[in-house]
Amino acid sequence: MSETMTGAEMVIRALHDQGVEHIFGYPGGAVLPIYDAIFHQDKVQHILVRHEQGAVHAAEGYARSSGKPGVVLVTSGPGATNAITGLADAMMDSIPLVCITGQVPTHLIGSDAFQECDTVGITRHCTKHNYLVKSIEDLPRVLHEAFYVAQNGRPGPVVVDLPKDIQFKTGTYVRPLSNQHKTYRPTVKGDMDHIRAAIELMANAKRPVFYTGGGVINSGVHASTLLRELVHLTGFPITSTLMGLGAYPASDKQFLGMLGMHGTYEANLAMHECDVMINIGARFDDRITGRLDAFSPFSKRIHVDIDPSSINKTVKVDIPIVGDCAHVLEDMVRLWRQSAQQSDKVALQDWWGKIEGWRSRNCLGYRNSAETIKPQYALQRLYELTKDRETYISTEVGQHQMWAAQYFKFEEPNRWMTSGGHGTMGYGLPAAVGAQLAHPNALVIDIAGEASIQMMLQEMSTALQYNLPIKVFILNNEYMGMVRQWQELLHGGRYSQSYSESLPDFVKLAEAYGGVGIRCDKPGELDAKILEMINVNRPVIFDCLVDKQENCFPMIPSGKAHNEMLLNDYLGETGADISSVIDEKGKMLV
Amino acid sequence: MLQMKTHYPDATRVEPSHRHTLAIIVDNEPGVLARIAGLFSGRGYNIESLTVTETEHEAHISRITIVTTGTDSIIQQIKSQLERLVPVHRVVDLTLTGEAVERELCLVKVVGKGDHRVEAMRLASAFGARTLDATLTSFVYELTGTTDEVERFIKLMTAVGLVEVSRTGVAAMARGAEGMGGLSP
Structure with a gap:
């Protein structure tokens, strides 16, 4: 079926054909024809954000909580450059997005026209792929191909830069029979010989550990189901990266908690001591490995990843398996069952004994207080009071983010949205907007810090406009807490620029936006006020005044190995000076 | 003061570097050369020589020949990173396929x-x-x-x-x- 329509109409038609219900955007001169096409239809709902970065983060929140691609529409020049941070964030965390940017008319490209920028040039490094459409004949194909590229293989953001004259031009719209790119075909099925070798290695393992990441989430809910099956079948312990939380239920006995820089004692020591590591959909990020030459020194490693460039990038592996997590996990489960593989039960029992010993350190323990709210306590209570609901959590970046990862127990995939690789402050509020839109009846909470929240605060207005009852739960310690923690560790406690001076009154601020503001500074009142927040069906900013000095532990300091982590009681036990913990070399690290 | 070239620790294993010649088949579309050159500069790889021309006009396919230097693992990374680019069809390390x-x-x-x-x-x-x-x-x-x-x-x-x-x-x-x-x- 071919139809004649304008380029702008093709955009909306292609989005509708792709099943897109919501797009996040902000109008401007170079996209006005598309906005006019939006005006004439009601199939695709446009969500007006207050800043283009917010549009991209909202689309990310939408994508991560729903498993569908997020769609963004912004104008040329500043619209496109404001979107860059969000695109880079989606690139690092492998989030499928299609971002349509307006561009000046083709005959003005290169002339430094008003609101012109080289969008494909600027976004080349922070997108999976991008297009500049210079002919109306290419437009239908490019639009559909963009969705294919964004979602297939390792997902990522795709930019379609669309000059204004092409939006006005009339052409023939045909929905291609297949969205596929003409040559781009990522491998999804793992090599069977390698999978067989992996199963054999696993069956003979004495001290195995699963190390899983965001790839399992990206692979779809089915991958999480298969992962649970495989982990139960084998009886092995499992740990997860920040990105992978929820793929395996956190409440399960076999789950060791998150690993890495702020991971649990048991997870990191299990990684250090293991003899077989099964990495599924994680990429040996430097927040995970710590000092590379001391990383998991005794292990044989299996690495399942859809992106061949992730394999052997920083850590050498013994059995690489290129493929989609769900496909490979399906083969693994089948092979394990078929060959009636048995784990080495005796060795495994010893291994679990060791792990239980580490677990008994209770590394997430902290000294609670009756006077001040400890941030850990606030999150524990928030978790306890929301765990029986359909809850989606987003975060900003910093101490609160790590505490959220440690103290919130995620049972299901797609419930946890955080900026992992790029570490973007300001991510959480717009991401919550996107998640709430995808799940109108769910409880969506942005766990925030008082510094991060001010980076994308304007999106409160978006939440109000669309009646999205998101909750912003600020752990307010009046510091950029993670910066302050590093200044304590690295720079002699000289808190250069890390104090949150001149803070706004968050309660009044919430009210100014038309939302609800709640403040709490007493541990005894916390539960009642959290319940009050949950029960309000409007956007809420919860200003939780917490202990100003608390630091985030456990922590693997820069340049140290997994077995050299700092625990919460470290200072109390050894009396060591915290500033002497990191050596000169470590201070050079980020 | 400790002098370091990067924020990260020095590589612990010093592997020998070798010169490799890569043949890359790509769609000849706007920006493809910028993508490849940008990948090399962005990830800190060297280009010693680069040759490119469309080799198949009707299919708009170009062949790029790049000479680069790196350790075996860097060369493997370069190949994988190139293959990740959407318009790249194939990458062949001619140095590995024998004296080219x-x-x-x-x-x-x-x-x-x-x-x-x-x-x-x-x-x-x-x-x-x-x-x-x-x-x-x-x-x-x-x-x-x-x-x-x-x-x-x-x-x-x-x-x-x-x-x-x-x-x-x-x-x-x-x-x-x-x-x-x-x-x-």
Whole structure:
């Protein structure tokens, strides 16, 4: 079926054909024809954000909580450059997005026209792929191909830069029979010989550990189901990266908690001591490995990843398996069952004994207080009071983010949205907007810090406009807490620029936006006020005044190995000076 | 103060670096060369030589030949990163497929009189260079050969009045009957 329509109409038609219900955007001169096409239809709902970065983060929140691609529409020049941070964030965390940017008319490209920028040039490094459409004949194909590229293989953001004259031009719209790119075909099925070798290695393992990441989430809910099956079948312990939380239920006995820089004692020591590591959909990020030459020194490693460039990038592996997590996990489960593989039960029992010993350190323990709210306590209570609901959590970046990862127990995939690789402050509020839109009846909470929240605060207005009852739960310690923690560790406690001076009154601020503001500074009142927040069906900013000095532990300091982590009681036990913990070399690290 | 080149610790294993020649088949679409060049600069890899031209006009397919240097693991990373780019069809490490045929073409202009001029002509003839242009005081020679031959030729010509050099960079192909594809039969 071919139809004649304008380029702008093709955009909306292609989005509708792709099943897109919501797009996040902000109008401007170079996209006005598309906005006019939006005006004439009601199939695709446009969500007006207050800043283009917010549009991209909202689309990310939408994508991560729903498993569908997020769609963004912004104008040329500043619209496109404001979107860059969000695109880079989606690139690092492998989030499928299609971002349509307006561009000046083709005959003005290169002339430094008003609101012109080289969008494909600027976004080349922070997108999976991008297009500049210079002919109306290419437009239908490019639009559909963009969705294919964004979602297939390792997902990522795709930019379609669309000059204004092409939006006005009339052409023939045909929905291609297949969205596929003409040559781009990522491998999804793992090599069977390698999978067989992996199963054999696993069956003979004495001290195995699963190390899983965001790839399992990206692979779809089915991958999480298969992962649970495989982990139960084998009886092995499992740990997860920040990105992978929820793929395996956190409440399960076999789950060791998150690993890495702020991971649990048991997870990191299990990684250090293991003899077989099964990495599924994680990429040996430097927040995970710590000092590379001391990383998991005794292990044989299996690495399942859809992106061949992730394999052997920083850590050498013994059995690489290129493929989609769900496909490979399906083969693994089948092979394990078929060959009636048995784990080495005796060795495994010893291994679990060791792990239980580490677990008994209770590394997430902290000294609670009756006077001040400890941030850990606030999150524990928030978790306890929301765990029986359909809850989606987003975060900003910093101490609160790590505490959220440690103290919130995620049972299901797609419930946890955080900026992992790029570490973007300001991510959480717009991401919550996107998640709430995808799940109108769910409880969506942005766990925030008082510094991060001010980076994308304007999106409160978006939440109000669309009646999205998101909750912003600020752990307010009046510091950029993670910066302050590093200044304590690295720079002699000289808190250069890390104090949150001149803070706004968050309660009044919430009210100014038309939302609800709640403040709490007493541990005894916390539960009642959290319940009050949950029960309000409007956007809420919860200003939780917490202990100003608390630091985030456990922590693997820069340049140290997994077995050299700092625990919460470290200072109390050894009396060591915290500033002497990191050596000169470590201070050079980020 | 400790001097470090990067924020990250020095590599603990020092592996030897080798020169590799990569043949890359790509869609000849706008920006594809920028994508590849940007990948090399963005990830800190070297380009020693780069040659590109459309090889199949109707299908808009280009072949890029890149000479780069790195440890085995870096070369593998480069290959994987290139293959990740959407318009890249294939990457073949010609250095791994065996001694590949590698040639580059150079044009050199020499200016001089008397003995220098005679010596330049002798050297050109010894290398089998073609004379493309001659005036009473100058020659333009064309030499096709391996990078080493071209280097030697240029070095010698420097002594006899070299004023200008233009080089194409390396074009390469695996030996034997097998084609690497990209061209439809």
